[in-house]
Amino acid sequence: MTHDRRVLVHADKAALITSVATRFLSKITDTLHDQGHANVVLTGGSVATSVLEAINASPDRDSLNWSKIDIWWGDERWVPRGHADRNEVQARAALLDHIDIPAANIHAFPASDEGLDIDAAADRYAAELKALAGPDSPVPQFDVTFLGVGPDGHIASLFPHLQGIRENDLTVIAVLNSPKPPAERLSLTRWVLNSSERIWLVVSGTDKASALGLALAGASRDEVPVAGIRGRHYTDFFVDGEAAAEVPENLIAQPN
Template sequence: MTHDRRVLVHDDKAALIESVATRFLTKMADILHEQGHAHVVLTGGSVGTGVLEAINASPDRDSVNWSKIDVWWGDERWVPRGHADRNEGQARAALLDHIDIPAGNVHAFPASDEGLDIDAAADRYAAELKSMAAPESTVPQFDVTFLGVGPDGHIASLFPHMQGIRENDLTVIAVLNSPKPPPERLSLTRWVINSSERIWLVVSGPDKASALGLALAGASRDEVPVAGIRGRHYTDFFVDGEAAAEVPENLIEQPQ
């Protein structure tokens, strides 16, 4: 059963990033204590990368047994492996290269210079997800999935009025005509994201306020893709004051 979505408002972007990083480290310790292993889905963008940098800078970073965590991505840009636009590279520089996590626990999307076309790359990532899933499933149990939100309300690489947000069968899709460059991308689909135990949307800035307000006021997922995001148990919007400007008051909680 999915719980109601919560909105936790922070004073500014810096406070938001620090709070989410601290919460993540605490939650990972709890999850690993309870179940011994965890799967985490990362996002890109300045706020997502900022959270990873804050995790890396935390004195509690090494209290987490990173060897018991598998890391995935919600989407990736279809560019060469070392390209600055890749979410993978940004995450490695911010955190993954600094922690004791086995290489086999880091599940990056294929890159455009690895001899696959984009459709084959989507199929490969889908197969990798399935290889780590329970026998009756096609994807692992994602314990925490991070998402950013675009000014148009897109999440991962699922954009308004495009087929990707409506995909109900595939686990991974190739996006060929993204309205945001680069035009070619790979993305988890909405139902896969929604299979996550906890979805943490981390959102900052006044340009996100309209999309966030519409999504939480009941807009359609086709118009505002983030409106269609609900985790299995928890869906938390961690936002700064600017991004929260149009959020309905009754949904706002104060961070603990």
């Protein structure tokens, strides 16, 4: 059963980043102890990258057995391999290139210069997900899924009023008309994101306050896609004071 969504407000962006990084290391330590393996879904954006940098800088970084962790992405820009705009490139620079994790455990989306069209790339990532899934699921059990939130309320590459947010069958879609450049992207679908044990939305800045407030006040998923995001057991919004400006007060929890 899905628990209620929680909003944990931090004093500022720096405190937010430190808190999420510390919580991640603690939670994945517990997950590895309990089940021996973890699947983590990463997102892009400056705040998410800063969290990965904070994980990298932590003295507890190497206490994790990274060989038991598989890394996935919620979405990716359809640009060439190694392009600075790829979420994968940013994550590698921030953390993945600095830890002892097998290359096979890093599941990057295909790139635009690898001989596939974008639809075939979506199919390939769907097949990779399926290959590491349990017998009754098309995707692995995601233990922690990071998401950011755009000023328009988009999550991953699922944007307001576009078909992607309404997709209920496919696990991975090609996005051809993103209102935010580049126009072509790959994305996990909403129901796949919602299959995650824990979804952690990390949100900073005044430009996110309206979308966050609307989502938590009951806006529709088509209008504000983040409103349609709920993990299987936990859905936590880690926000700074600026992003929390329009959050209903009764939803705000105290960080611990």
